[in-house]
Structures are given as structure tokens and as C-alpha cells.
Amino acid sequence: QEDVFKKLVSHCKEYGFVFPSSEIYDGLAAVYDYGQMGVELKNNIKKYWWDSMVMLHENIVGIDSAIFMHPTIWKASGHVDAFxxxxxxxxxxxxxxxxxxxxxxxxxxxxxxxxxxxxxxxxxxxxxxxxxxxxxxxxxxxxxxxxxxxxxxxxxxxxxxxxxxxxxxxxxxxxxxxxxxxxxxxxxxxxFNLMFSTEMGSTADGSMKVYLRPETAQGIFVNFLNVQKTGRMRIPFGIAQIGKAFRNEIVARQFIFRMREFEQMEMQFFVRPGEELKWFEKWKETRLKWHKALGLGDQKYRFHDHEKLAHYANAATDIEFEMPFGFKEVEGIHSRTNFDLGNHEKFSGKKIQYFDPELGESYTPYVIETSIGVDRMFLSVMAAAYCEETLDNGESRVVLRLPAPLAPVKVAVMPLVRKDGLPEKAREIINSLRFDFNCQYDEKDSIGKRYRRQDAIGTPFCVTVDHQTLEDHTVTVRFRDTMEQQRVDIDQLQSLIGEQVSL
Ligand code: ATP
The missing domain is CATH 3.30.40.230 (Herpes Virus-1)
Known part of the structure; x- marks a missing residue:
């Protein structure tokens, strides 16, 4: 398993998914860059999350708050004293x-x-x-x-x-x-406090110590009233956000599992006091279903309920995924009580309450949080997808069995040979598909080698243009997982690919 993990890490580098940061300067510990394939996969993961949380929930809206925030926020949240x-x-x-x-x-x-x-x-x-x-x-x-x-x-x-x-x-x-x-x-x-700090403003006219946020959640809490009022939101409702977070982690190991700069996808769901545990159960179930829907294997997930609760929580669980180094947390679901909103009210001196028209009273809402790391999700998807296979003919291949909606490249179009008008035809096909799917054109090396390259980055479809194409308007579609080939009319490509890659 350790061995598989090492191979996965080098595969990520070799095929442009993840590079160590500042590599030509020998790297920077626990910081990574995403390459040309990695950024596509990462964006697809974020879209998968955003669409299911924001687009499909009428009562959840998104925001994008700044990384820098007033330093007192981290006093109120408990991070200065307890993180x-x-x-x-x-x-x-x-x-x-x-x-x-x-x-x-x-x-x-x-x-x-x-x-x-x-x-x-x-x-x-x-x-x-x-x-x-x-x-x-x-x-x-x-x-x-x-x-x-x-x-x-x-x-x-x-x-x-x-x-x-x-x-x-x-x-x-x-x-x-x-x-x-x-x-x-x-x-x-x-x-040892995990927050990074820096100075804001020039020292001549006085400067202020500010922190790089260690979680995106506080940006949501301090905007609770802004969003609730301007969006005319009614409890129960949620606010979602995707963004960078920073932690000066000491035990920095296991590749992108534990980074010093990482990305979170968080949703804070505001509910009536006393109803939080019901919603906690609801979100546990909803989030697990979301993970399983990717089809990486139901047995790879489990809950880990916390016995030891953080200072702000009255219930907490992790969704763990079976990584090559064991079951590990990818997402946390926390019942955060009214701790955060209550403390921001105390520290800011501003009233942060919600008037519930059905109850006819005001209260500080309770909060259920779902918090998932983009990078950890990335790692779990890559770990589950990475596969070394021996084929019937004795050859071997490395294939990334990525869920098609997450694959960086959806379709590769290849002319069988570099002449006779086949490249031009292939370009024509790409032009008709590129507005809907991320496509790649490849004409170098044998067709077998080209298939292997696409397997290694997880491209679900390869389309080959040959001489017959010029005669009857058909191409060969080769499927990544089964390696089966099918002859189809060019006009069918759009719906054939679209069916598989849409979320
Ligand atoms: P851990 O126990 O592994 O340190 P945590 O319980 O502190 O994680 P949370 O504060 O609940 O994590 O953060 C929510 C999510 O953010 C985690 O489930 C994880 O996916 C992600 N995350 C947290 N810290 C890191 C990190 N250093 N690198 C990458 N992702 C992280």
C-alpha cells in the first residue's frame, strides 16, 4: 500500500497533476502547486460540490469572503487562544x-x-x-x-x-x-498556535497584526446578517463558500493530505435552537450520499463520531475515506451550537439575531457545519482511481478510473495518421466539441501509445479519425475503462459524451 502511494505521488507529478511548490529551489514543505491536469480535476471537484450544495438547494446561497479579516474575529472564534x-x-x-x-x-x-x-x-x-x-x-x-x-x-x-x-x-x-x-x-x-500572522499597513503609521484565515467558516459567520437581510433568507438556510485556508501544520506529511496552504469547501446551515441535532443527522446522511454518488466504492467510506468535542461543538463526526495509508478524515460535520454567532455578538457589540416570523421571536441561530478539504478530496479521488492493470496480451497499463464528470480531459481526438486530411478532420471534430467539453488533440506516436497517455490522465473517451471517416462520417470511440471500441457517427459524439460526463 505504501508502495502504491509512492507511485501515485510520482504519477501526480509526471502527468501534471501536482508539483511540489518552488521545486527549483528544492521545494517548500507541505506546500504544493496544481499543474495543468490537477487544476482541471480540482475545478471539477469544486463544481461538483458547488452545484450540489448551492445550485440544487433553494435555501443555500454562496459567498466569497476575503482571506484577511479583522483580527478580533480570531479572538471571538477561539482560534487565538485555543487553536x-x-x-x-x-x-x-x-x-x-x-x-x-x-x-x-x-x-x-x-x-x-x-x-x-x-x-x-x-x-x-x-x-x-x-x-x-x-x-x-x-x-x-x-x-x-x-x-x-x-x-x-x-x-x-x-x-x-x-x-x-x-x-x-x-x-x-x-x-x-x-x-x-x-x-x-x-x-x-x-x-504552538497554528495560525500564520503578518502585518497589515506600514509600520510608520502603525500596523496591525492580522492572520491568514485558518478556516473559511468565520467569513460566513461575520456575514450572516448581510446575507440573511439582503437575500431575505428564512431559517433554516445555509451559506456556502469555497476558499483558501492556512495552517502552520507541524506534522506535515502524506503529500497533499496535510498542507500548510489548502482549500476548503464549507457550508454553515443556520437552524432554530433545539433543532440542531435533527439537522446534524440530516447533513451527515446527505453528505455521505454525495460522496458515494461518485462511485468510488461505498465500502471506502465510514463515519467516525467524535467523543472529544471541540470547544464550540455539541456533536461532531468525520467522513473518513480509505486512503492508501488507512481510513482518514476528508470531511467534518459539526454541530457548532450558537458559539460563533454568540461570540461575534459579544466581541463586536452588534446584535446578531434572527427574528423568526413563525415563532414570533428573536434568537441566535444554531449552526450545522459541513467542511471538506478540496485537496483531501482530490487525493481520495486520485487514490481510488489509480490502477495498474495487466492486459490480456501481457502488456500493462496505468489507468486513472476517474469518475467521468471529474476527469480533466473528457475527450481526446486523434487522427490515425498525420496525412491524407485526417488531422484536418480531427481538428474539425474538436472544434465542434470544445465549447462543451475539455478536449485534447494528439497526433504524436502510435495510436496505442496515445491511448496509454490518455488512460494515465483519466480521459474517458478517445475518438480516432481514420480514412473511413472521410467516406462515411463515422469515427472510432474507445472507452477508457473497458478499452472497447465502437464505431459511431460524428453527430452522435456530443450526446454520447455528454451523457457520461454531466453531473
Ligand atoms: P485534522 O484532524 O486532519 O487536522 P481537522 O479536524 O483539523 O483535520 P477541520 O478543522 O475539521 O480539520 O477542517 C475541515 C476539513 O479541512 C478537513 O476535513 C480536511 O479535509 C481539511 N483540512 C484541514 N486541515 C487541512 C490541511 N492541513 N491540509 C489539507 N486539508 C485540510
Whole structure:
């Protein structure tokens, strides 16, 4: 699996999907650029989200707020005081780690031990194995589980209390070693704020410390009244936004999974107090359906309900996707209560309330948030699509089985040979399709090689123009996934392609 992941990363670079930022200067950690194919896929993902959230919901509208915002917003939101990672350094390797991640990895290892015991027993007992009974009664499993639960409880309490000494003590007590040096020579645990800051205005006439937003959500909250009033919106309603967010992540690894500059697609849904948990369930279901509709495989998704809730939430779940490195969060759904609007009212001194004409009263609305990372979604789509196949003739091919609506190029048009008027005919076909689909013209190399190149970028249709085309106005359409070929009239191309690639 690790191997597949490495191949995926190099495929992304080789075919113009994702490049390391500033590569000729040896890169910038956890920052990436999207290339000529990547930008198309990314735009298609954003369109898929925007259309289903904004276009198809009468009661959801979009905005595009600025990245810079008044610094007090981040006080009100809790980010200045509470958006921290607890960091610990290993004195021997001089490497810095997130204390919480070290402990969570340790818990995951304990879970693995339990699963190994279960697997071993399942093999030994075969069909007659009663897994539930084994988990409940086997002394070794029970011992591992007791240890695991004890650690988990201690960890959860330390995180809740913000007790940094206790986090360090746990790392020492459980003999957690540095993955690089293998030693337990740890420093104290310190809090590290994840927000990037900069100065706005020139220092001569005084400047103001401002932050690069770590989430797009606050831009929605501070515009709640603007949108509600000017759009004459009635609760329940939502505001959606797609935009960049910035976090000074310490554990920057796993390619575009965790970046310092990334993009979010967020929707804040405003509801009556007391109705938030009903809407939370509704959005959980709606969002999972949206993911599954892409057809990447239903079994690749699962919910992970949070036990440990953020300071603003009264319910939270993640939609996790099976990446090459395990199930990981791609989207968070949070019941944010009236925390944000309430705090903005407090900090700004402006009344932020909604008058509910049906109830005849004013209140601070409650909020359900759906928040998904564009880049993580990109990675999940690429991971699910990437496929190495051995063909019947013994040759192999790499094919990106991208959902057709997301594919960067929808159709490649190729003249069989570079003469006899075939290139001109191919150009003519492209011109008739390019206003509806992203097309590519390719005349270099053998037709087989050209098909492989299109497979590698996930193009669902290849159209080949040959001598027969000039006689009977037909072309060969070759389908990416099945590699089947079909002879069709040029006039049919539009509807044949359109049917598959529209969302
Ligand atoms: P994690 O636990 O992985 O750090 P989070 O719970 O802090 O993520 P949220 O604050 O809920 O993430 O952000 C919502 C979404 O934004 C996430 O589900 C993820 O898709 C995306 N996201 C968050 N941080 C990053 C990042 N550093 N790089 C890329 N995407 C991110």
C-alpha cells in the first residue's frame, strides 16, 4: 500500500497533476502547486460540490469572503487562544512532534495488538469461531483492552484539561520513543498556535497584526446578517463558500493530505435552537450520499463520531475515506451550537439575531457545519482511481478510473495518421466539441501509445479519425475503462459524451 502511494505521488507529478511548490529551489514543505491536469480535476471537484450544495438547494446561497479579516474575529472564534497543537521535541534527533499524535499512534498500536489476537484465533478456529465471545472473554484481549482504555482515558482527560505536563508524563510512562532516534529524551510540551500572522499597513503609521484565515467558516459567520437581510433568507438556510485556508501544520506529511496552504469547501446551515441535532443527522446522511454518488466504492467510506468535542461543538463526526495509508478524515460535520454567532455578538457589540416570523421571536441561530478539504478530496479521488492493470496480451497499463464528470480531459481526438486530411478532420471534430467539453488533440506516436497517455490522465473517451471517416462520417470511440471500441457517427459524439460526463 505504501508502495502504491509512492507511485501515485510520482504519477501526480509526471502527468501534471501536482508539483511540489518552488521545486527549483528544492521545494517548500507541505506546500504544493496544481499543474495543468490537477487544476482541471480540482475545478471539477469544486463544481461538483458547488452545484450540489448551492445550485440544487433553494435555501443555500454562496459567498466569497476575503482571506484577511479583522483580527478580533480570531479572538471571538477561539482560534487565538485555543487553536494550538501540543508540541514536544526529542533532544537527540532534534525532531519536533505533536504530543497528541505520538500518543494516538501508541493507542493505535495497542488496537492493532488486539486485532492480531483476534485474527490469529479466527485462523485457528475457522468457521466455528465466535468473534464476539472471544473479544469479551479472552484474557489476553481483555488485558490489552484494559491497558488501551486506561491510556485512552488518561489521554482524553489531559487533552480536555489542556494539561501539558500530563501529556509529557504519558509519553514517558508508556515508553514512547522518537521514531528517528529511538530514544525517550523528551523536552517539555509547549503549545504552538497554528495560525500564520503578518502585518497589515506600514509600520510608520502603525500596523496591525492580522492572520491568514485558518478556516473559511468565520467569513460566513461575520456575514450572516448581510446575507440573511439582503437575500431575505428564512431559517433554516445555509451559506456556502469555497476558499483558501492556512495552517502552520507541524506534522506535515502524506503529500497533499496535510498542507500548510489548502482549500476548503464549507457550508454553515443556520437552524432554530433545539433543532440542531435533527439537522446534524440530516447533513451527515446527505453528505455521505454525495460522496458515494461518485462511485468510488461505498465500502471506502465510514463515519467516525467524535467523543472529544471541540470547544464550540455539541456533536461532531468525520467522513473518513480509505486512503492508501488507512481510513482518514476528508470531511467534518459539526454541530457548532450558537458559539460563533454568540461570540461575534459579544466581541463586536452588534446584535446578531434572527427574528423568526413563525415563532414570533428573536434568537441566535444554531449552526450545522459541513467542511471538506478540496485537496483531501482530490487525493481520495486520485487514490481510488489509480490502477495498474495487466492486459490480456501481457502488456500493462496505468489507468486513472476517474469518475467521468471529474476527469480533466473528457475527450481526446486523434487522427490515425498525420496525412491524407485526417488531422484536418480531427481538428474539425474538436472544434465542434470544445465549447462543451475539455478536449485534447494528439497526433504524436502510435495510436496505442496515445491511448496509454490518455488512460494515465483519466480521459474517458478517445475518438480516432481514420480514412473511413472521410467516406462515411463515422469515427472510432474507445472507452477508457473497458478499452472497447465502437464505431459511431460524428453527430452522435456530443450526446454520447455528454451523457457520461454531466453531473
Ligand atoms: P485534522 O484532524 O486532519 O487536522 P481537522 O479536524 O483539523 O483535520 P477541520 O478543522 O475539521 O480539520 O477542517 C475541515 C476539513 O479541512 C478537513 O476535513 C480536511 O479535509 C481539511 N483540512 C484541514 N486541515 C487541512 C490541511 N492541513 N491540509 C489539507 N486539508 C485540510
Amino acid at each position: 494550538n497543537d501540543p508540541l514536544i521535541d526529542n533532544k537527540d534527533s532534534k525532531k519536533r512532534y505533536r504530543a497528541d499524535v505520538l500518543i494516538e499512534d501508541c493507542i493505535a498500536k495497542m488496537d492493532e495488538k488486539i486485532e492480531k489476537e483476534v485474527e490469529k484465533a479466527a485462523k485457528r478456529f475457522g468457521d466455528s469461531f465466535d468473534e464476539k465471545l472471544f473479544r469479551e472473554t479472552n484474557p489476553r484481549v481483555l488485558e490489552h483492552k484494559a491497558k488501551r482504555d486506561e491510556l485512552h482515558a488518561r489521554y482524553a482527560k489531559a487533552m480536555n484539561d489542556g494539561d501539558l505536563n500530563e501529556l509529557r508524563q504519558i509519553i514517558l510512562d508508556y515508553d514512547i520513543v522518537c521514531p528517528i532516534s529511538g530514544t525517550k529524551n523528551w523536552t517539555e510540551v509547549r503549545q
